[in-house]
Amino acid sequence: MARPILPVPGRTGVGHAGLPLSDRQCTLDVMRMQFGVDEGDAFHERLAELSTGFAAWLDEHELVGEPMSAELLMQYKWLAADGDLASWPLEQLTEFLDDWCPHVMAEHRLPLRLVPLTVVVFVEYLDEQGLLAQASPRPSAIRRLCTGFADTYDELEAGPVEPLLAEFESPPDPVRIPSPADRARSAAQAPILRDARLLAQWCGEGGRALTKTGNLRLADARELVELLGTGDDVERPGGSRLVRAGQLPTLTWVLGAAVRAGAVRRDGGRLVAVPRFAALDDTTAHEDLVLGARDEGVLTVLGDRRADDDEWSGDLIDEGLDGLLDAADAPADEIERHAVEVLQEHLEAVAGRLADSEDDDEPLPHPADDATPGFLALLRHPADGLEFDTLAELLGLVLGWSEWYRQLDVVPATTGTLVTRLERLGLVRWDGAEPVPDSGAPGEVRRAGGRVTLTPGGIACALLVLSAEGLDFPTRPDPAVATAADVVGLAGEVPPDQWRDDIDVWYAAQPDPAQAVSAFVTEALAPGRPLVVVLTATSVAAERFGSIVDDLLHEHLDGPHRAQVARRLVGRGLLDPDEVEPDLLLHASVDVLAVTIDTIAPDQWPELFAREFPPETVPVFEVLWRLDNPHLGDVLAELGANHPDQVVAKAARRARTRWESRTGGG
Template sequence: MSAESHPTLPPVRLHSDAELARDALGAPLFARAVRLARWAGPDTRVGIGGELVAARLPEAAAVLGLDAADAESAGYASQAWRVAVDTGLVDVTEPEEDGGEQSGTAAPGEDLALVTRGAPGDVLDLWLAALDTVLADAAVPDLDGLVDALDAGGEIDFDRLDWNPGREADFLDEVLANLYLLTVSEGGAADGRVPLPVLAASMVMPDGMGEPTDAVLEQVSDAMMRLDDQFRQLEPIGLVEFRPVDEELMAEAADEEASAGGSAGRDGGETRDGGDARDDEDVSRYGMVRLTPLGLYGVRARMLEAGVDAPAVGELAGKGADALLDAVAFYSEGAAQAEIEQWLAGRELPAAAAELLAAARGDDEGGPLRRLRCQQALVSAGPEAEPAVRSVLDDPELGGLARVWLAERGLRDVPAPDPEMVFWLTVDTIAAQLAADGETQELPLLMETLTAHHAGFFDQVWRVEHPATVHVLEAMGRLHPDRKAAKEARKAAFKARSRRP
């Protein structure tokens, strides 16, 4: 899986290993592999490569509760057997290739015991091995295409097939990476489901592309049907929940294409009442897919193996406050809150609050955002943080934060800040918001609120000894809703730049 496309991803909330292991054991394909591994014995015969000989497939299908006479059932049994062999649930002895034994033997593998007596992590390792097998199968084109591409010697002509195994594997990995990103990022589908056309477009359309051309739309359509086939294969291993493309929709599209030309302009693609017919269609007819909790675990595991930074909520629980604040600095607010709560759990809160405050110091570029996340963490720490907060009231970097925290709780004996601290805190607060979310629609209101109660604010703020003073004033010059104040901010930014060495 490529590490270049998504070098750093938002954190994911994973289920516990025990829950994930139960999901793995319940995945239909993995459960079938386990059943066949238990069935394997002295009479089980395999061919070159360890596949079940054709004569044993009906019996294997019956063991799985399938119709032994059905060809499709034989395919399910063959796939489950291949997974059992590849994961080590079954040990095979292949036949000799020099004309000796015509068939090999099979027996339950040592790893089969891990299914019932292993730790959850052992089960998940077996499932990940099964996932590798299924992904490799999903990257192979349909059998009809393979037959058509056989050359005179019975070998596959890859040029004729237009299929590159490595390219196909990379394509599927990138699809799963995009689906993962859409799942864990804010702004994705509320229920985690992603329309298949959206996922296909993410693979085909260049970033920033406006209205797609007909050629691009054709590529999206082709990619969508390719994904439809691949997700059908990935669902039985428990990686995704998938609603395939509606076959009736495909038939309708074929009819429309066949009738194009002579009937062009008859309806103009509109309903009789003038509305666009496609506007009324359920997007789910084009296919919907979501990663299961087990799927999130599996895709993330593959990303980590490829060197992609794919954090998970809870990973920082055993690390120091400096590592926590640095890591959550660019998390979404919800993810940061979840990580902070897990970090605080089990710690002595007064000591944890003191550690957070110490880690929040610093005049580096990341300082404002660390202090913002520190303030968020102190809210979760509750009243037990008060002694640590009061201890930094005189700190030039933390004193303003401490006063805000104490005042918000209605606590007494909170000393009034001096003007320098007010201005410094204002710059620090806006700098943190700019670093966290950029120039949002809410930021101008925050700027107006923070500056409204200070007469002559811009006459003094340019003198503030904060590394982000110029950056903040320039942003206020662009964003402040009051035109006069924005002009004053630009003048103040010029003065602040002029006094810098």
């Protein structure tokens, strides 16, 4: 039901400039209220007068409204309707609220929530000032119309403008950790590893002399630009001279990362290779280089890293993710505020922290690097990646680039710089990018467009970098090298089809299939396993591995999940129900229905209820209410309300009443 818009206090019966309301038409004649599309100057003059008067009137009467929304309403009337500011037909207001306004507000990221209320209050203002045409619908009719849009605008206000941000409102699917072989191949292809190996080889046995300040000599820097293919411009723009190696940005960060990773080191005024690094396998060497690059600040492109390792910021209003907002109490773009809050809540979740929206003093995770939100988003799309433009919009919004820098090309250009670095680090592929003119450097070009996807090494290193910030993104192992516990633990964590595929890959990789199935069943029935995992894993095991599973289940009849084991064996005719404890199968039925209620859509309940309790089971309810099961009350309530057989439903309701009498309803 739509939330009613608050009424405006009663009017005094006095019109514009103290005139009686009966003299409104005279006032309309005095103040011009209709304008053609070619009368822009006159319209904007009147708009300013009405907006100023409306704002003062809101203050005088202590009413809620937004003059900016009233201005937008008048702009619509002039640009898209008849230009008559004194008359507000309901069909025009419907077009404004249903189509025109949401598009404009979203495009310019303006607050939406108060728009329907402001329309009502603005018309009330016109009416009180004697400026509302007699032929116009009355404020009461307009109020009824706008009330129907209140909830819609609340939802528009709450929704992020970028669909990608909506993903952060739900937990991510665990990302599969690439196999050791895939990671090794990916690392071997990483340009940064090639850079480090070539740099160490270039140093030679005696090393290379450095300047007195520990930098590369200019001649050596020029040689390395060519050798490593960094793309740095050794010919300075405007004919200026290259005076130090630090003026070559890519070479500078590549060297810095190699030094921090231990591929080379400065020793006695010389740059020398480090034998230990040369002995590392490609995967380890690559990971060391990525962490070295992170420590060097390569993953942040607009200055220093915003926080040290393991640092939590309690004042995100002034920095980091809340760079969008100038102060805690300052007016802010509510859509952008929501986007920031969504990502902050996601950061809390992956850091294992419970969000507490009631405690404003609770510190929030503070990403150290510009790449952090990009990694969080790309890990949700490990196979197909993200469009570059989508990634740029995300980073611009979340990191505040869109607010800090208003120039049109800054966000995509800055994103391009970051992605280029990630590409050289071997963390992403940037496919389909095209050269475009660089507005910040006339005559130069930069890349844009295309799609950005994490490499296998990029997935592993992104998880490593996030972990260094205290962010534990959910993962699932490569099934070919996973344990039985790993595979069973994925039940309910990944989509069912993916889970079954992982089981098949895991099973195919096992040297002893019979032992593997035994381990799988044992893990599925381990103490502490949630009931939904027990039910799902045993069912899928039988589906995938065949009758051997039933033989193995007999070994678990005395285990912690004996009710479900007995239920399955009885159902398959492999166990005499008379050999089972009298209440055990009833416990199993109640537990199964409890899982059903929690996991299955309500429209599927009747069919499942009928299968579990067909009409001939009505006598069971005479004893079922005495069962000591924590789920019994909820199950009886749903059976009574949703069982398709009315006799069974009535028996369930009667059993529920008896259960309440016995337990007090708790």
